[in-house]
Amino acid sequence: MNNGDKDQFLEERLVRFDKWIQDGRIPSSSKVIPLLESLSGLQWILPTQQVVEILRNMRTFALANCECRIRYNRCDNPREICILTNDAADQWVAQGRARYIDLEEAKERLKMAHEHGLVHLTFYNPNQYIYALCSCCECCCHDLQFLKKYQRPDLIAHADYVAEVDTCSCIQCGACAGRCIFGAQEKSGEAVVFCQDKCYGCGVCVTTCPTGAISMRLRKTNPDKAAAE
Numbered sequence: 157m158n159n160g161d162k163d164q165f166l167e168e169r170l171v172r173f174d175k176w177i178q179d180g181r182i183p184s185s186s187k188v189i190p191l192l193e194s195l196s197g198l199q200w201i202l203p204t205q206q207v208v209e210i211l212r213n214m215r216t217f218a219l220a221n222c223e224c225r226i227r228y229n230r231c232d233n234p235r236e237i238c239i240l241t242n243d244a245a246d247q248w249v250a251q252g253r254a255r256y257i258d259l260e261e262a263k264e265r266l267k268m269a270h271e272h273g274l275v276h277l278t279f280y281n282p283n284q285y286i287y288a289l290c291s292c293c294e295c296c297c298h299d300l301q302f303l304k305k306y307q308r309p310d311l312i313a314h315a316d317y318v319a320e321v322d323t324c325s326c327i328q329c330g331a332c333a334g335r336c337i338f339g340a341q342e343k344s345g346e347a348v349v350f351c352q353d354k355c356y357g358c359g360v361c362v363t364t365c366p367t368g369a370i371s372m373r374l375r376k377t378n379p380d381k382a383a384a385e
Contacts, residue, residue, distance in 0.1 A: 163301075163305075165227065165298070166298055166306070170302060170308070173185045176281075181282035182282060183280065183313065184313040185299050185302070185312065186277040186290075186313070187278045187280075187312070187313035187314075187315070188275060188277060188313065188357055189210075189277065189289075189315060190317045190357050190359035207289050208259070208263060208266070210241075211241070211259060212259065214245075215242050216241070216245050216246065216256065217240060217241045217257065217262065217289075218239070218240050218246075218248055218255055219236055219261070219262070220236070220240055220253055220255075221235045222235050222237055222238050222290065222291075222296070222297070224292075224298050225237075225297070228296040231293055231295050231296060233272045233274060233293050234265075234268055234269065234274075234291075236265075237265055237291045238290045239257075239262060239289040240254055241286060241289065242287070244287040265291075269291030272291075273335045273360055273364075274293055275291070275293075275300070275356075275358045276289065276291055276292075276358065277289075277290050277291075277297075277299060277312070294337040299311060300312075304337075312356065314375070315357030315375075316375055317359070317372045317373065317374055317375060319340065319355045319359070319371070319372060320373050321350045321369055323369075325369035326369040327369075328348050331366060332364060332370060333348055334364075335364050337360075339351070340352065340355040340356075340361075357372065359372055
């Protein structure tokens with residue numbers, strides 16, 4: 157990145173997250189959560205990988221505007237979409253920055269996020285393991301900008317699932333490539349090329365495939381652990 161692209165907001169957050177990770181206070185800045193709909197065909201699903209199940213196990217949660225989307229204003233994706241949990245939820249509500257919601261409204265917001273092709277991320281801080289569940293876009297949200305703008309894939313942990321493509325069922329329409337922000341599905345000429353190593357396991361591609369050629373499976377290896385070693 158050159159000096160003309162310097163972004164103080166991102167720079168300050170990057171320094172803060174790097175220090176927390178180096179001190180062992182958080183495992184990563186965030187982790188991808190696969191869409192519930194993309195896992196519907198599986199007979200076993202890890203509850204910790206589903207936003208709804210995570211919320212169900214929280215003491216309380218509240219809905220807030222996406223600070224990143226308001227700051228950058230680069231898209232028309234939903235703004236009141238970020239979900240704060242437990243202590244963070246209580247603090248934001250007390251400050252007038254969020255409002256408490258029930259599980260049904262949370263589900264509706266997650267459905268809305270899915271329709272817009274947003275990626276679900278859990279966010280960590282040193283005081284609470286998960287303090288927020290956000291539905292992120294690559295043009296505004298800070299962690300996805302870290303990945304794209306600063307080439308920092310280490311800040312986002314992969315989901316425990318990965319996409320798998322049935323090449324016999326794929327009609328090369330490119331719908332998945334238009335939704336994949338990680339570059340795992342790319343249109344090359346008339347063909348769609350799938351690079352599984354780039355897949356973070358968000359599941360956004362699964363529900364947009366018209367032929368059902370894409371499915372999710374449990375990862376056999378942990379790419380974040382391998383990268384650390």
